[in-house]
Amino acid sequence: MNDTGLQPSLPKRGADAPQRVISSRHPLVALIGNPNTGKSTLFNALTGLRQKIANYPGVTVEWHQGTAIIDERPVRILDLPGTYTLTANSPDEAVAVDALLGRITDLGRPDAVVVVVDGSNLKRNLFLVTQLLEIELPVVVALNMSDRLGAAGIELDPEALSDALGAPVVPIAAARNQGLDPLKSAIGSAVDADPPTPPPIIPEIRDSARSLVKELDWREPGAVFLVTRAIVDVGGDAERRLLDRFGQPAQAGLARARQALESTEPPAAVEARQRYQWIGEQISHCQNVRPMPPTWSERLDRVIGHPLAGTLLFVGVMAMVFQAVFAWAGPLMDWIDGLSGMAASAVTGALPEGAIASLIADGVIAGVGSVVIFLPQILILFLFIILLEDSGYMARAAFMMDRLMRWCGLSGQSFIPMLSSFACAVPGIMGTRVIPNHRDRIATILAAPFMTCSARLPVYALLIAAFIPRTQVLGVLNLQGLVLLGLYLLGIAGGITTAMLLKRTALRGPTPTFVMEMPPYRLPNMRSVLLRLWERARLFLVRAGTVIFAVAVVIWSLTYFPRSDDLAAQFEAEQAQLAAGGDAQEAERRELENRYSAAHLEQSWLGRFGKTVEPLFAPLGWDWRVSAAVIASFPAREVVIAALGTIYAVGADTSEDDPGLITRLRNSRHDDGSRVFTLPMALGLMVFYAFCLQCAATVATIWRETNSWRWPLFAWSYMTTLGYLGAMLCFQVGSG
Amino acid sequence: MSDRTLAELKPGERATVSGYANHGPLAQRMMQLGVLPGEHIENLRCAPGGDPLEFKVMGYALSLRKSEAALVRIDAAG
Numbered sequence: 001m002n003d004t005g006l007q008p009s010l011p012k013r014g015a016d017a018p019q020r021v022i023s024s025r026h027p028l029v030a031l032i033g034n035p036n037t038g039k040s041t042l043f044n045a046l047t048g049l050r051q052k053i054a055n056y057p058g059v060t061v062e063w064h065q066g067t068a069i070i071d072e073r074p075v076r077i078l079d080l081p082g083t084y085t086l087t088a089n090s091p092d093e094a095v096a097v098d099a100l101l102g103r104i105t106d107l108g109r110p111d112a113v114v115v116v117v118d119g120s121n122l123k124r125n126l127f128l129v130t131q132l133l134e135i136e137l138p139v140v141v142a143l144n145m146s147d148r149l150g151a152a153g154i155e156l157d158p159e160a161l162s163d164a165l166g167a168p169v170v171p172i173a174a175a176r177n178q179g180l181d182p183l184k185s186a187i188g189s190a191v192d193a194d195p196p197t198p199p200p201i202i203p204e205i206r207d208s209a210r211s212l213v214k215e216l217d218w219r220e221p222g223a224v225f226l227v228t229r230a231i232v233d234v235g236g237d238a239e240r241r242l243l244d245r246f247g248q249p250a251q252a253g254l255a256r257a258r259q260a261l262e263s264t265e266p267p268a269a270v271e272a273r274q275r276y277q278w279i280g281e282q283i284s285h286c287q288n289v290r291p292m293p294p295t296w297s298e299r300l301d302r303v304i305g306h307p308l309a310g311t312l313l314f315v316g317v318m319a320m321v322f323q324a325v326f327a328w329a330g331p332l333m334d335w336i337d338g339l340s341g342m343a344a345s346a347v348t349g350a351l352p353e354g355a356i357a358s359l360i361a362d363g364v365i366a367g368v369g370s371v372v373i374f375l376p377q378i379l380i381l382f383l384f385i386i387l388l389e390d391s392g393y394m395a396r397a398a399f400m401m402d403r404l405m406r407w408c409g410l411s412g413q414s415f416i417p418m419l420s421s422f423a424c425a426v427p428g429i430m431g432t433r434v435i436p437n438h439r440d441r442i443a444t445i446l447a448a449p450f451m452t453c454s455a456r457l458p459v460y461a462l463l464i465a466a467f468i469p470r471t472q473v474l475g476v477l478n479l480q481g482l483v484l485l486g487l488y489l490l491g492i493a494g495g496i497t498t499a500m501l502l503k504r505t506a507l508r509g510p511t512p513t514f515v516m517e518m519p520p521y522r523l524p525n526m527r528s529v530l531l532r533l534w535e536r537a538r539l540f541l542v543r544a545g546t547v548i549f550a551v552a553v554v555i556w557s558l559t560y561f562p563r564s565d566d567l568a569a570q571f572e573a574e575q576a577q578l579a580a581g582g583d584a585q586e587a588e589r590r591e592l593e594n595r596y597s598a599a600h601l602e603q604s605w606l607g608r609f610g611k612t613v614e615p616l617f618a619p620l621g622w623d624w625r626v627s628a629a630v631i632a633s634f635p636a637r638e639v640v641i642a643a644l645g646t647i648y649a650v651g652a653d654t655s656e657d658d659p660g661l662i663t664r665l666r667n668s669r670h671d672d673g674s675r676v677f678t679l680p681m682a683l684g685l686m687v688f689y690a691f692c693l694q695c696a697a698t699v700a701t702i703w704r705e706t707n708s709w710r711w712p713l714f715a716w717s718y719m720t721t722l723g724y725l726g727a728m729l730c731f732q733v734g735s736g
Numbered sequence: 737m738s739d740r741t742l743a744e745l746k747p748g749e750r751a752t753v754s755g756y757a758n759h760g761p762l763a764q765r766m767m768q769l770g771v772l773p774g775e776h777i778e779n780l781r782c783a784p785g786g787d788p789l790e791f792k793v794m795g796y797a798l799s800l801r802k803s804e805a806a807l808v809r810i811d812a813a814g
Contacts, residue, residue: 276772307784515804518790518796
């Protein structure tokens, strides 16, 4: 057997052992544990790359399923969300309980449970373990970080703990691949073993639960556990389900059971006290803790948690992350851009001119390019987010920023996703998974796209260079710089206002708590970091990528069709004329091609559409050209520059500092001869781009992260409306 | 029982948890996480601005907002 579990072991029996097909007949083992116990590291060590992600239907909780080879046979491993209890008072915990009870239909009931326990924090970790001993499934306790107990002054006797719990306890160090073989054999034996005898905790409640189950004649595995939870967690998930299923008799039974407790405290308080009391007694027999000087993690916290030093360090870390994103992602993005340009020219050169060549070059390649171009930013930003999370710093950042974020109606965990969105909203939105409260998470997702991302910069740069004079203000400030700063502030204000409004209306609810563990600092495990990075990149490419690609192809067809024969004939005639004239200049040929492209675009579906909707955008001061360019930039804001380039006949390969494009924009006129790009109109256009959600990647990511079309549709309509109104206000007030 | 609450504990100070102001879901959650009557608790630090607070209880670090800590009654001596 190999120790890492990364390579699938080869079938030994040759021809009669066909390739293994992982099916529902293979044993299913649920992996559970408190957050920050190294559960995911163990999952990765057991399953390697043999894993997939699934979404629990209806909620945004994901689980990972993988396969481990144990005793030569595949075992399905289910990585459940980290949880402190089985109370089911959050979606994560409810999913964990559902999976353990076999209520997730396509999975079935697990054959065994592996609970990961942090040996250096045994008491609190055993709370969950004692609850698991009651679910009528074989339990294996994986005592993680066992390599660090000595340094923490903890002597722990695993056998004594195993005797106390009535379940096997295997010391492991998942990050170092230690103890995996003994753990695997323990899992192998557990899947065929009998469930343990539950410890004598809350005996009155469990007795009442047993008699109520009998009374209701409920013959399902885990029934006693579920009724126990229903008695303990007043108004909780288990109670609701029990009442839904059995109605009045269950209600009467619950009331009787709670009354029998004869306690002034609620049952949950009784449970907590009794569990910790029992745990304390057991631990005293198998654990010996010597007082030790503060750990390096605690000493580090004195600096990182210091109000002044910690704040400075925080600003420094964030500045470094941003510097890295812009310094590393920029060149990579240019490189991808260049590569897709080269590929497009290669196709145009190799294929005969026509719809196919244009579809491949301007539709498919440009579409793929517009997906892949996001990858450098997403990967770099996500690498940092994962490192911050796995090192334990993310919890400190949330701690430090909680007060500030609460002012906007959010909590500390929203800070990093919002900050990430200044580079790109996509990793910011994907990063909202650290936010435990659903309403806060949605509010953050909807506020994040307002932050000025890097794709807005070229649009701002073009419009500022063309229409904002380079005058000095107050001697030292540059008006162009001030406008850019204003646009950043506008984005921040938009995001904060949106979050505040949502938290007061659609997402109103009790303030989420900040009862949160501050995990010890740890060196991130590189294998886990890279696996998660790979998983994020894959999710983006597969789920968001397909949407972005489809939108890019649709926009291409709008600009390409219909083809006008008259226009083509006219172009060929002029081209022939130019050629016949002898020494035709390259510049003249380009000029002719650009003019033809512009004429073609004018009669394309997009151009016609632009003209149709021109009245709609007239209050903003836009003519059909601007309207068409804005519509063409639906998949990605920065596309508006190439679209304007085509429309104004300077060619699609223009850039934001192209003097040709700037001149054409300045000279562009309405039918009545007045200038299109006046200062109020240009400012309005910038405000439009500050607010609108012209980004298929963001829309697709919101869809994927909220698991519904409702939120992305709302976000798009809301932001576009806001952009429209902002642009109209600028134009109308400015034009007075 | 004293009327001091956990929110009044200064950084560096220790106390013993003596009870809760009410038995709502938040109190139950904190009890499940080990903030139990009889347990020792220490204020490790507060965030810039004085809120939230970080405590050491049952051997690990737990952060609570001031409003949440105010639910927990404490006895002066740790």
